[in-house]
Amino acid sequence: MNENRITFLSLTLKAIVVHTLTYFVVGFVAFSVFNYTADFSSPQMRTWMRQTDDPIIALGPALQFIRGILFALAFYPLREILFGRKNGWLVIWLLLVSLGIFSTFGPTPGSVEGAIYTTLPLREQFLSGGMLEILSQSFLFSGILYYWVNHPEKRWLNWVLGILFALAILMSLMGYLAAAGYMAIPA
Template sequence: MTIYIAAATVFLFIQHRLPESSRIALDFYEPYQLGWYGAVNKLFVAVVLALVLYPFRRLLDDRRRGVLVLFTALWGIALLGNLDPRPGSIEGMIYTTTSLGEHLLVLLVGGLQFLLVSWGFVRWQSSAQSGEKLPEQDISPEYPSGGRLKGYLLRFTLVHFLVYQIVGSLFYQISGYEEALATMEAFSLWRPLESLTMVAAVFFGQIARGMLLALFFSPFYKVFISRKQGWLMLFGLLVGLKVFSTSSLIPESWSFEVQELLVGLPEVFAQTLVFALLFFSWERRRIGKKSEVALS
């Protein structure tokens, strides 16, 4: 919390000195907040992150690799890969009129904040366990031996892209997105979705986003793919990092928040669940076939 307050203080100092025309999205989304509301929300977010990262805690035991793994999760997945089109996220770069300067400011301050959090937590965790005798386990966060990174990237990106397009198209038809885009304040900074430029941006943007997410998730691959219920671990990690990590879990206005959640949250959960099931099943089937060939 101390690091967040320091980051928020620096961020807000810079934000308030920008011309109003250069901080429209920052004023609207308020990525950093001071006061009780921001503090309570960040405490809830911290609890959610602790829960979804707990099954992967052994990856954080190594001081050098642990910092990189945690930073990758917090900055790469939770901020850059977040499903909410806020400043600093790829979704925000694709769908909203947020300026490049606003995105860069959030990414820079967020990067420094998450780097300090990762470094401090991993050192604390390592010091707390220094006197404990832990069972010998392979805690390497690297991609599984024998796996090809190129193939993994292609499979992850393909499943991500197809699920995003299909589930997104279905919910666009059944969830009243057209009315929401025209009437809800949450969509006031969105670009027009009907133009060919926007269609191309979504198409190529999601391919790039899928590949980046594949890289960011690769340290966790060995853990969830080796578990029978690994799809559930992957689903929890996806939801916790990509959905709740930068969202306001305690709404300022219940009527507004409920309306917004009813429009977007069902699609997010459906998309995330379908992706986790399909990707996990594909990977387990592929690994099973390779094992059968090796034994034959």
């Protein structure tokens, strides 16, 4: 891999697309499998988590471009290490898990700080569907981003991921419009 061919713009666009897609797909599966509606409405969670029928929840995937940009800002200076080595995807994933999940600076549930400073039971923080969701999403994000960055010659991948990205954004926007009452929901 020639790290000089990785431009900041291409890495940013790929990080936005891959993060949004993995966020959307893994989030949809987790929402379907785990009972987030009941979990988020529990007394412990309802004070700081939006309810699943809140319109902004549907808009969430369309707003993930912000995080994609932040990932690119963090990854670009490390591109030789992350994308120039055989197991760079694993380095990306370990960075995300150690710094972005377990070692956040705030008391996020599922982090060291969350275990210390929140009243949520440790079992719910570390052995929940939410933890499985974020570990899976970050794993897929790392692997797909690494592969796409290292295989720019696979033009079909640009098309497939681009179309899926556009569909995810469209569904997110339509979900927001429907939940906010701007668009009729078919019966």
